[in-house]
Amino acid sequence: MIEGHGDDRYRYDEIRADFSSNVPAGIDHSGLYAFLRKRLTVLEHYPEPEPFTLERALAERHGVAPESVIVTNGATEAIYLTAHLTAGATTQIVQPTFAEYGDACRLYGHRISSVATPWAPTGETLWCCNPNNPTGTAFDAERLLRTIDEHPDKLFVVDCSYAAFTLRPTLAVAEAARRKNLILLHSMTKNYAVPGLRLGYLTVHPTLCARLRRLRMPWSVNALAIEAGRYLLEHGVTAPPLAELLAETRRLADALRATGRFAPQPTDTHFMTVEIRAGGTARELKEWLATTHAILIRDASNFEGLTDRHFRLATQTREANDLLLNALKKWSGLISC
Numbered sequence: 194m195i196e197g198h199g200d201d202r203y204r205y206d207e208i209r210a211d212f213s214s215n216v217p218a219g220i221d222h223s224g225l226y227a228f229l230r231k232r233l234t235v236l237e238h239y240p241e242p243e244p245f246t247l248e249r250a251l252a253e254r255h256g257v258a259p260e261s262v263i264v265t266n267g268a269t270e271a272i273y274l275t276a277h278l279t280a281g282a283t284t285q286i287v288q289p290t291f292a293e294y295g296d297a298c299r300l301y302g303h304r305i306s307s308v309a310t311p312w313a314p315t316g317e318t319l320w321c322c323n324p325n326n327p328t329g330t331a332f333d334a335e336r337l338l339r340t341i342d343e344h345p346d347k348l349f350v351v352d353c354s355y356a357a358f359t360l361r362p363t364l365a366v367a368e369a370a371r372r373k374n375l376i377l378l379h380s381m382t383k384n385y386a387v388p389g390l391r392l393g394y395l396t397v398h399p400t401l402c403a404r405l406r407r408l409r410m411p412w413s414v415n416a417l418a419i420e421a422g423r424y425l426l427e428h429g430v431t432a433p434p435l436a437e438l439l440a441e442t443r444r445l446a447d448a449l450r451a452t453g454r455f456a457p458q459p460t461d462t463h464f465m466t467v468e469i470r471a472g473g474t475a476r477e478l479k480e481w482l483a484t485t486h487a488i489l490i491r492d493a494s495n496f497e498g499l500t501d502r503h504f505r506l507a508t509q510t511r512e513a514n515d516l517l518l519n520a521l522k523k524w525s526g527l528i529s530c
Contacts, residue, residue: 205483210513213491215326215464217358217438218509220386221431225424232420240416243406247414247422251394254426255366260399263406264422266413268354268380268393273297275350275376275395277408279318282348287311287321289328289498291352294320307497312340314347322352324359327493327505329460331361338368345374354380354393358435358462366396373398385425386432390418438463442508448518454525457506464507466493468500475504478524486520 202208244264252259265271276297284303286294287310298305303318311321311332324331341349356363356379369377381392392414397405439462446457446465456468469475475492482488491505508514 202489205487205489207487208483208489209487210509210516211489212506212509212513212517213489214388215355215505215507216383216386216388217432217463217507218513219433219438222387224428225385225387225421225430228424228428229417229421232417235416235420238416240412240414240419242411243409244414244419244422247419247426248394250423250426255370255396257366257370257396258399260402261366261370261396262394263397263402263409264392264394264414264419265409266393266415266418267382267391268352268378269293269391270409270413271378271393271395272352273300274405274408275378276301276303278401278405279303279348282318283316284318284320285314285316287319287325289325289496290320290322291326292495292497294322294350294352295497311337311349314340314344314349316347318348318350320350320352322354323363324355324361324462326352326355327464327466327491327496327499328458329355329462329464329466331359331363331461334362334364338364341372341375348374348376350376350378352378354378354383355462355464357384358438360435360439361461369396370398373400376401381422381425385430387421387425390421392418392422438508441511441514444511445506445508445514445518448514449521452522452525455521464505466499466503466505469502469504473524474501476501478504481524482517482520486516488517488520490517 247264248262249259252262272293280301282303284298284305285308288307311319369375377396379394382388442463449455449457454470456470458466475494479490479492493499493503493505494501
């Protein structure tokens with residue numbers, strides 16, 4: 194587990210605006226909280242050894258058989274289960290991306306190399322995040338599916354944790370359920386902005402699913418998370434429309450670009466990677482924002498392929514975004530002095 198993940202607010206006394214995590218802003222969880230208060234007695238009993246009830250609900254939602262769904266303790270458990278399944282493989286990872294893929298693969302003895310795109314795989318397995326973290330860009334879904342079908346002897350692991358936050362087409366669960374060389378990773382944590390619950394799942398062909406189940410610890414998903422997952426599938430949460438979230442992302446990116454100090458990179462989602470053009474590092478900026486303005490950003494310098502001038506932002510409310518922009522203008526003034 195690397196240091197430097199997003200949402201490390203525990204390191205600071207006070208944070209009033211958190212841009213460091215890719216969890217979307219403006220989510221109303223009041224219905225979920227009210228439901229969970231009525232279900233607290235489930236903590237007095239063991240959860241299902243395997244969360245079959247939630248898996249069946251997810252399978253019904255996606256129109257696939259329950260034998261193609263495994264619910265996990267966050268998408269992170271799905272990552273480690275997949276790395277375990279393919280232990281010792283020759284693996285390519287599309288970079289820059291979430292470091293946990295590499296960490297999990299190294300734990301299970303993979304021989305890892307980095308590639309810039311998924312279009313010409315040469316290893317036994319290929320991992321990519323689509324849309325990608327930290328850049329927010331999405332690979333063309335049709336081309337990705339065509340590449341998968343052209344290489345039936347290679348296993349493709351595609352993290353779809355941010356698929357709900359782009360208007361670009363992404364891979365459907367049914368595509369994994371009928372292919373023996375594709376695993377899709379999903380995150381209810383991200384979809385419903387509940388990172389504290391640790392709730393994810395993977396979708397896969399039944400033959401691979403059976404092999405993955407044999408590797409999973411019993412009771413890895415707690416009873417309250419199962420209850421929450423079932424509620425969220427039925428009722429969802431109240432959130433700003435995606436079009437509004439992406440429009441605010443464009444406004445934020447344009448305002449950053451207009452400063453002349455920051456260079457936001459293209460994104461297809463609600464988060465983006467930003468490069469500091471001159472003066473200071475991302476680590477210095479992060480600490481200054483946190484300690485001076487109680488604003489938290491993600492220092493992205495520990496992503497392979499990025500530099501000490503890169504940081505990541507996830508769009509928040511318009512008011513919070515303006516707080517950030519005003520603080521960054523002050524930073525620019527200080528650096529220019």
